[in-house]
Amino acid sequence: MRFVDEYRDGALGAALAAEIVATVESGRHYKVMEVCGGHTHTIYKYGIDDLLPENVELVHGPGCPVCVIPMGRVDDAIALSGRPEVILTCFGDMMRVPGGSGTLDDAKAQGADVRMVYSPLDALRIARENQEREVVFFAVGFETTAPSTALTLMRAKAERLINFSVYCNHVTIVPPLRALLDSPDLQLDGFIGPGHVSTIIGVRPFAFIPDEYGKPIVISGFEPLDVLQSVQMLLHQLAEGRAEVENQYRRVVPDDGNERALQVLEEVFELRPHFEWRGLGSISQSALKLAAPYADFDAELRFELPGVPVADPKACQCGEVLKGVIKPWQCKVFGTSCTPERPIGTCMVSSEGACAAYYNYGRLARERAAI
Amino acid sequence: MGAAERDALEGIERLRQRPAKFRDARITMAHGAGGKATRTLVEGLLAPLLGIAELSDAASVGELALTTDSYVVRPLRFPGGSIGELAVNGTVNDLAMAGARPLALTLSLILEEGLASSELQAEIEAAARAARAAGVAIVGGDTKVVERGSCDSMYLTTTGLGRRDPRAHLSPNSLQPGDRILVSGTIGDHGTAVMLARGQFELLADVESDTRPLWAAVDALLDVPNLGLRCLRDATRGGVATVLNELAAASGVAIVVRETNVPVRPAVAAACEILGLDAMYMANEGTFIAVVAPDSYAEALAALRPLPGCENAAEIGEVKADPRGMVVVETGFGGRRVMDMLVGDPLPRIC
Secondary structure (H helix, E strand, O other), rough: OOOOOHHHHHHHHHHHHHHHHHHHHOOOOOEEEEEEEEHHHHHHHHHHHOOOOOOOOEEEEEEOOOOOOOOOHHHHHHHHOOOOOEEEEOOHHHOOOOOOEEOOOHOOOOOOOOEEOHHHHHHHHHHOOHHHHEEEEEEOOOOOOOHHHHHHHHHHHHHHOOOOOEEEEEEHHHHHHHHHOOOOOOOOEEEEEEEHHHHOOOHHHHOEEEEEEEHOOOOOOOHHHHHHHHHHHHHHHHHHHOOOEEEEOOOOOOOOOHHHHHHHHHHEEEOEEEEEEEEOOOEOOOOOEEEEHHHHEEHHHOOOOOOOOOOOOOOOOOOHOOOOOOOOOHHOOOOOOOOOOOOOOOOHOOOOOOOHHHHHHHHHHOOOOHH | OHHHHHHHHHHHHHHOOOOOOOOOOOOOOOHHHHOHHHHHHHHHHHHHHOOOOOOOOEEOOOOOEEEEEOOOOOOOOOOOOEHHHHHHHHHHHHHHHHOEEEEEEEEEEEEEEOOHHHHHHHHHHHHHHHHHOOOOOEEEEEEEEOOOOOOOOEEEEEEEEEEEEEOOOOOOOOOOOEEEEEOOOOHHHHHHHHHHOOOOOOOOOOOOOOOOOHHHHHHHHHHHOOOEHHHHHEEEHHHHHHHHHHHHHHHHHHHEEEHHOOOHHHHHHHHHHHHHOOOHHOOOOOEEEEOOOOHHHHEEEEEEEEOOOOOOOOEEEEOOOOOOOEEEEEEEOOOOOOOOOOOOOHHHHHH
């Protein structure tokens, strides 16, 4: 595939890996967090850990948008889907995220009309085709997906589609990063920054990471060579004692982001005072809700939702895993009451969460020598 | 690795090796997807209640082999095939994979009130054509009609009878370190063709289902002297990934797959890339996995490649002793990953 295979070239990867080996100081342990679930996916898919020296450790971050949705919000979506007039639409990977009482997949099995869509515009089409039903889009995602929800809402408003609404769970990337950096026990040397989010917000919102916390960050693309090169750029910064925002993903990410998308976000959404993050607790000004001119399309106002918060179980230590303080296997509930089949915390929900990945693949690391 | 970490990993391993327990309150689509949930349902509920000790594509009854399969594909027709053709090929292939020459089929129909007779006729003609091509007779059947809305146009069930070939000594438990893994053709064609034919994704690609009868290919393999053919599996629901996991678990071995050797059509690779899916998990209806002794894979490939549908047959990996029960992919980028069983239906990712 043109424009794809070029970024997966094994020979170039090996050359970069050799450069990385030459850059690391022996005896020093490096902990680097990739913020975005998309990067984690690339790291697993291509086995990038295998190409890195043992003292460079990648810590999987909080940037998986479906995993950070708290159980109470999933329960509300399930409650919505249980109303006979409602068609609940959502992205595919949201269907299997467990709330306090099952998943949307389970709700569907019990008769709820839950439909997977690829784009919020598909939800709008379903609304046009089912005027007698109420079509709700369960919106999740960072700034990456929020503009498409915003555009959909603008179109719904222009068309005066009265049977469409959005259950908004969009979140923003900077506040959880700040929350991580503020914790006194953080043990990270630097960040691989979220490429897709940055196409919207640009690189400047990340300047606080070097400026206030003295940690380097490299905004990275999603192909294996991108990730490897970003690690190399971070290690260079660390070796030279620099802490800056660097942009590895220049072919897609403009420094100022996407002005039009930012305008659209500004028009349609406003910040919530607080939002509960699964595994990270309540973070102020970290999520979006529909602004007043779009209140008519807000499912939280249109329907009465249970809105019962479900606290993360006390034993869950996702926060510590995300901060790199403990390893997944050191968590009290890991592998016993928290498993990929019945996850408790965010790190176990997605197959790319740090705990699920370790649960499934930890044995490979142990038996590498055997292969 | 410290003792505590080792304990944690070994705890997980013990948990995995426990017999499957079926605990779900309701049946979800995942139970039909061919992955972990299906396995839990079959091994945790159906097989124990029915007293079936050994699960395979077809059961042995003396010299005969018996199998049954239901077809509920939507849309009824898709590029490269249709439900009538699939219902014949799928069942004769289950016999072929068990090393049995297909002899006869029965065909049962569940029809939805209001179905156009022309559609029914077209599918029965397709089934008859497929049976002739596969060299089997359709010798009987049954017809039921249900109220509109109780089924989706038509569901077909075929039951197949075959004669076990004396040349075949196949078992999923027989893989040994050093054995080679072969795939008979390109992977993911059927799953991709059907998915795109549903029109849900507004994505056009020139991909056809690979549905075809496989006995001729199996016959050609069994004809190679001293091949050391251990096992055959058609990579239907759950795809190549699921089949390899089942074999690794059944034989207590590791399977290492070299990703660059796996034949995938560019259009399938591109569709999967765009949708965030993996061809290794996509269904096939005419592509199978063969495991052969270390020295004979070249002869096996030479026997397969002249046959229609097997032109792209390839050696894709090797059986190793450790890590037991795992399938590991060596990626084209130089790293490795674990290729696990499918957990539910393949779902596209948000990012």
